[in-house]
Amino acid sequence: MAKQYGPTDIKASAIELIGNTPMVALDRIWPGPGRILAKCEFMNPGGSIKDRAALGMISGALANEQLKPNGPIVEMTGGNTGAGLAVIAAVMGHPLTLTTSAGYSPQRAVMMRALGAKLLLAPQVEGVPGKVSWQDACEALRLAESVCKEQGAFYVDQCNNTDNTRAHVETTGPEIWRQTGGRVGAFVAHVGSAGAYTGVSRYLKSQSPDVKCFVGEPAGAEAVKGLPVTKPVHMLQGSGYGNVPPLFSYDTMDGTVSVTDEEAVKYKDLLARTEGLYVGYTSAANVAAAVKLLESGQVPTDAWVVTLLNDTGLKYPE
Incomplete structure (x- = not known):
């Protein structure tokens, strides 16, 4: 039986x-x-609300063919979106490069690297460790745009990507x-x-x-x-x-x-x-x-x- x-x-x-x-x-x-x-x-799983946006933006990019299966991804992050993207990239097999200000918490950097992301630190120009200004974030943004151009990668662009908002509407x-x-x-x-x-x-x-x-x-x-x-x-x-x-x-x-x-x-x-x-x-x-x-x-x-x-x-x- x-x-x-x-x-x-x-x-x-x-x-x-x-x-x-x-x-x-x-x-x-x-x-x-x-x-x-x-x-x-x-x-x-990435420890923050940004997992939702990360999933929404990657799903949207795959659906409209801005991102190819297993294609490279680049993003500037304070750490939380980066961790969310790293979770998704690890499961789906996307190479992921992230840029962040050196002023953000080192704990976030540890997590992103542990999940397999390549992490590049931009120097602070205005803030201090633990306190990151807009000018500091812009340094990391410029670094991300440069890396994206070099790699021909999909740039997530969370601050302008409407799939970020859509993820929370849905x-x-x-x-x-x-x-x-x-x-x-x-x-x-x-x-x-x-x-x-x-x-x-x-x-x-x-x-x-x-x-x-x-x-x-x-x-x-x-x-x-x-x-x-x-x-x-x-x-x-x-x-x-x-x-x-x-x-x-x-x-x-x-x-x-x-x-x-x-x-x-x-x-x-x-x-x-x-x-x-x-x-x-x-x-x-x-x-x-x-x-x-x-x-x-x-x-x-x-x-x-x-x-x-x-x-x-x-x-x-x-």
């Missing part, structure tokens, strides 16, 4: 681990009124809506490339025009708000470069919330010690922004405010 087995749930590769991350209530940090709910994006936004049963009062997140913020906000507003969406910005680098940049160098790596990202759209925004370095450090510690969640500084700044939003009266006192825990704290030095 043939042996009978039960149903299985086995993923074919790490790529199938991307997305469908859980949502957690931060009731210890914010006991109410209202509620702060956080999407656990650090649980993606995955992150619908997951948030489903997990909350449609009870989203507000959404708040800092912007880097702006793919996640714009994609999630666009989807949530398509489901209900009553959802209020807010951009978090580092204090002193509030370009989206329209203020002059007085602090181009801050702790929120991959966010708040002091310019309005090309993928950002003002029709998705109802307001902004400013967060200081000190507030980011405070909430990074609170998340670890009261919620058991060890996340990065921008994730902590997202939670700080959600708290400030509920305290400000800009949303109803009983609102469910959703934000993103972008990446794991293991990607940062202490």
Whole structure:
């Protein structure tokens, strides 16, 4: 008699681990009124929300034949998109070259190299280690463009690639809506490339025009708000470069919330010690922004405010 087995749930590769991350209530940090709910994006295989964009952009490039099977890929990254691309490149067999500023955390560099990516460091010209400015990022961008030309590679171009936004319209936004049963009062997140913020906000507003969406910005680098940049160098790596990202759209925004370095450090510690969640500084700044939003009266006192825990704290030095 043939042996009978039960149903299985086995993923074919790490790529199938991307997305469908859980949502957690931060009731210890914010006991109410209202509620702060956080999407656990650090649980993606590359350790951050950027895995979603990486998959969306590579899938899009293959579909429109900008990228050939096993063809070379080049990108400039702060580290998280690079790690996501490295996961996908390892599984799909694409040679991957990444450029990054020497000022980004060395932990991210270790991960990208371990996943098989060739990593080139651009020198800092304005910031200091752990605090990367827009000028520093531009040095890494110029290096990526040069390498891409030499190799004839597909340049991902996350800051201008609309498949970045599409990935969040098609995955992150619908997951948030489903997990909350449609009870989203507000959404708040800092912007880097702006793919996640714009994609999630666009989807949530398509489901209900009553959802209020807010951009978090580092204090002193509030370009989206329209203020002059007085602090181009801050702790929120991959966010708040002091310019309005090309993928950002003002029709998705109802307001902004400013967060200081000190507030980011405070909430990074609170998340670890009261919620058991060890996340990065921008994730902590997202939670700080959600708290400030509920305290400000800009949303109803009983609102469910959703934000993103972008990446794991293991990607940062202490």
